Amino acid sequence: DAGITQSPRYKITETGRQVTLMCHQTWSHSYMFWYRQDLGHGLRLIYYSAAADITDKGEVPDGYVVSRSKTENFPLTLESATRSQTSVYFCASNPRDRAYEQYFGPGTRLTVT
Amino acid sequence: SQQGEEDPQALSIQEGENATMNCSYKTSINNLQWYRQNSGRGLVHLILIRSNEREKHSGRLRVTLDTSKKSSSLLITASRAADTASYFCAVLHAGGTSYGKLTFGQGTILTVHP
Numbered sequence: 001d002a003g004i005t006q007s008p009r010y011k012i013t014e015t016g017r018q019v020t021l022m023c024h025q026t027w028s029h030s031y032m033f034w035y036r037q038d039l040g041h042g043l044r045l046i047y048y049s050a051a052a053d054i055t056d057k058g059e060v061p062d063g064y065v066v067s068r069s070k071t072e073n074f075p076l077t078l079e080s081a082t083r084s085q086t087s088v089y090f091c092a093s094n095p096r097d098r099a100y101e102q103y104f105g106p107g108t109r110l111t112v113t
Numbered sequence: 114s115q116q117g118e119e120d121p122q123a124l125s126i127q128e129g130e131n132a133t134m135n136c137s138y139k140t141s142i143n144n145l146q147w148y149r150q151n152s153g154r155g156l157v158h159l160i161l162i163r164s165n166e167r168e169k170h171s172g173r174l175r176v177t178l179d180t181s182k183k184s185s186s187l188l189i190t191a192s193r194a195a196d197t198a199s200y201f202c203a204v205l206h207a208g209g210t211s212y213g214k215l216t217f218g219q220g221t222i223l224t225v226h227p
C-alpha cells in the first residue's frame with residue numbers, strides 16, 4: 001500500500017534492551033523525521049534525514065540511533081531502552097517540493113518496563 | 114523550548130458552533146502549519162500559511178497570521194462531531210536549514226458535542 005507505515009504499532013520491552021522501530025514510505029520522499037509525543041511536551045524531533053546516508057540530530061537525540069541506507073526506510077534504534085523513552089513515536093516524511101508539509105505514519109506506542 | 118504555544122489547551126463546544134484556537138511563537142518563521150490528530154492516529158496536515166500571508170482559507174478552515182504579534186489563529190466554522198481531535202500548530206523557522214524541520218506546539222484538544 002502506498003503511504004508511510006510504521007512497525008510495530010505496539011511494543012513492550014524491558015529496560016536495557018535494544019529496540020528498533022521501523023519506518024517505511026513509498027513516495028520516495030527525500031526528507032524523513034522521527035518524533036516522540038509525550039503528554040505535556042507535544043511532539044519533539046529526535047532525528048531527521050535529508051536523503052539516504054544523510055542524518056542529523058533533532059531536539060532530543062540522546063539514547064537514539066538512526067540510519068538511512070535506502071530512501072524509503074528510516075529505522076530508529078533505542079540502544080539501551082530506559083523508562084523515560086516510554087512514548088509514542090511518529091515517523092514523518094515530506095517531499096522536497098511541497099513547502100515542508102509533512103506526512104505522518106500511524107505511530108508506534110512503546111512501553112519500557 | 115517549544116516555539117508553538119497553543120491556547121486554549123482544551124475547548125468544548127456544540128455542533129454548529131465555531132471553534133477558535135490560537136498559537137504563539139517566539140522567533141521569526143518561514144511558515145506556520147496546522148495539523149489535526151485524531152485519537153490514536155498520526156498527524157494530518159490541514160493548512161500552511163507563509164510568513165508573507167495574513168489569511169488563508171480551506172473549506173471550513175480559516176487561518177490568520179500576525180507576524181508582528183508572532184501569533185496565528187485557526188478558526189473552524191460550523192463545527193461537526195467529526196472535528197473532535199487535537200490540533201497542533203507547527204512553525205518552520207526562518208533562516209533555518211532546508212531540511213524542513215518543524216517545531217510543534219503542545220496542541221489544543223477540541224471536543225464537539227452532537
